[in-house]
Structure formats: structure tokens, C-alpha cells
Amino acid sequence: MNRDAATEGPLHWHEALIERIVARTQRAVSVFVRSPIGPHEAGQHVDVRLTAPDGYQAERSYSIASAPGTARLELLIERLDDGEVSPYFHEIAQPGDTFEIRGPIGGHFVWRQADGGPLLLIGGGSGVVPLLSMLRYRALVRDKTPTLLVYSARTLDEMICRDELANIEMQDPTSKAVLVTTRADSQEAGDYSRRLDASSLHEILARWGRTPKHVYLCGSNRFVESIANSLTGNGISPASIRTERYGGA
Numbered sequence: 001m002n003r004d005a006a007t008e009g010p011l012h013w014h015e016a017l018i019e020r021i022v023a024r025t026q027r028a029v030s031v032f033v034r035s036p037i038g039p040h041e042a043g044q045h046v047d048v049r050l051t052a053p054d055g056y057q058a059e060r061s062y063s064i065a066s067a068p069g070t071a072r073l074e075l076l077i078e079r080l081d082d083g084e085v086s087p088y089f090h091e092i093a094q095p096g097d098t099f100e101i102r103g104p105i106g107g108h109f110v111w112r113q114a115d116g117g118p119l120l121l122i123g124g125g126s127g128v129v130p131l132l133s134m135l136r137y138r139a140l141v142r143d144k145t146p147t148l149l150v151y152s153a154r155t156l157d158e159m160i161c162r163d164e165l166a167n168i169e170m171q172d173p174t175s176k177a178v179l180v181t182t183r184a185d186s187q188e189a190g191d192y193s194r195r196l197d198a199s200s201l202h203e204i205l206a207r208w209g210r211t212p213k214h215v216y217l218c219g220s221n222r223f224v225e226s227i228a229n230s231l232t233g234n235g236i237s238p239a240s241i242r243t244e245r246y247g248g249a
Helices: 005-011 086-092 125-140 162-166 198-208 221-233
Strands: 014-023 028-034 045-051 057-063 073-078 098-105 119-124 147-153 175-181 214-220 241-246
Touching: 028 086, 045 073, 057 073, 057 125, 073 086, 073 125, 119 125, 119 221, 125 147, 125 162, 125 214, 125 221, 125 241, 147 198, 162 175, 175 198, 198 221, 214 221, 221 241
Parallel strands: 119 147, 119 214, 147 175, 214 241
Antiparallel strands: 014 028, 014 098, 028 073, 045 057, 045 098
16 A cells, blocks of 8 residues: 555655764764754654665664654664674764664654653663653753652763763752662762662662552663563562563674
């Protein structure tokens, strides 16, 4: 069935213009783009397509880091050494370059202000990106839903937007962040310097003192499976847990 652009909606490819690229960590960059795609919701993603001179095309999906309603779309892209798309944004792309984009995509892993809380956000590695959009959206609309972010990475240096996340409590006492490092020495440890498991999650949730109404969990397949099991083991209803995952360990 043929569909025009209006009918295709998020399935239609558009040209996106790169305005600037900002390094976040040694392996992650923020790509700020101007694009005609429609407004997004916190937690959604887009598809990105690159086309080589010989016509070969490669596509990947990337979560949106920017808050809904902001002027420019921010994609946070982690470099994968064997990737077909991410090395382009780290090594080749410059302001003024264009690529193809479609979206926004996704309706399950989305948080809206009307959903309320308490809200528990758990991210591993680059899985923090859609959660970052939720936190920024929450701040933009001055929402006071009690919110806890638990972010796990190997070291503090590998934490995306670490300073922004570490300061969210200073900006709003109803939001809290716990930074967990799994391969850090004592000089660069986060709030917890151990792997997230049922025991450490029990401690973190006990200190928070709330039972989440909504849980958003994003990370690698192994991380998501492990944390989801730990959450249910701590009495969190499976029906309240929404997950998003990417391939790899």
C-alpha cells in the first residue's frame, strides 16, 4: 500500500543537519541536529541511516537525550569499535553535514508528566540516555514527582553527563541520583563502588524510602535481565517495570 508523507509519519525518512558535536566521554558524543521530524516524548528514539558513495546503507537506532519541546534534537552516540554508524559521528561528521533520520519511535518506554510517580529510573552505560530525556523533561516542566535515578557504569569517567546528573539534587530536592561504579578505585568511586544486585538495590531503595509506581530500566541485555530480577526480588511489581535494551553484554 502506498502512503504519502503525512500518512507515513515517523516511518518517513527526513534529512537532518548537524549543528554541533560535543564530547561527553571518551566514547560518547552528543550530536545536536536540526530536523523536520515531529515532536518527541521522553524515552523515545529515532532511526539513523547513512548512505555510502557506493550506495551501501547502514541503519541504527539511537535514544533521544533532549527533553520534549527543546529547540534542537540531541542524540547521544556511543562509539562501537565494530560499528557501522557510530564511528562516523566520532571521526568524520562535522557541523553542516547531513544524514537521514526517521521518528520519533516508541510508545511503551515513555514517561509523561500525567503518569506521575514515584519514579525509579535505572540505567547501565549508555542506557542512561532515554532516562536523561525524562529527567530533563521533568525539570523543564518543573514537575515535582519524587524521582530516583540509579546509574551504573564502570568508572565515573565513563558516565555520560555525570556532572549534570550528580547535581540534580541541588536543583530539586524531590529528585535524587545514585551513581554506581563497578570498576573504580577509591579515588574515583561513585556513591556505590560495587555491582548493582538485589542487595545493593535493597539498600538504595531503603534509603530512598519510597515504593516506585513506575520503573524505567535501560541497558544491555544482561544488565536489564539481572536488574529486573533483582527488582522483583525486592518486591517491585513486574507490571510497574518497563524495559529497553540493546545488544551485547
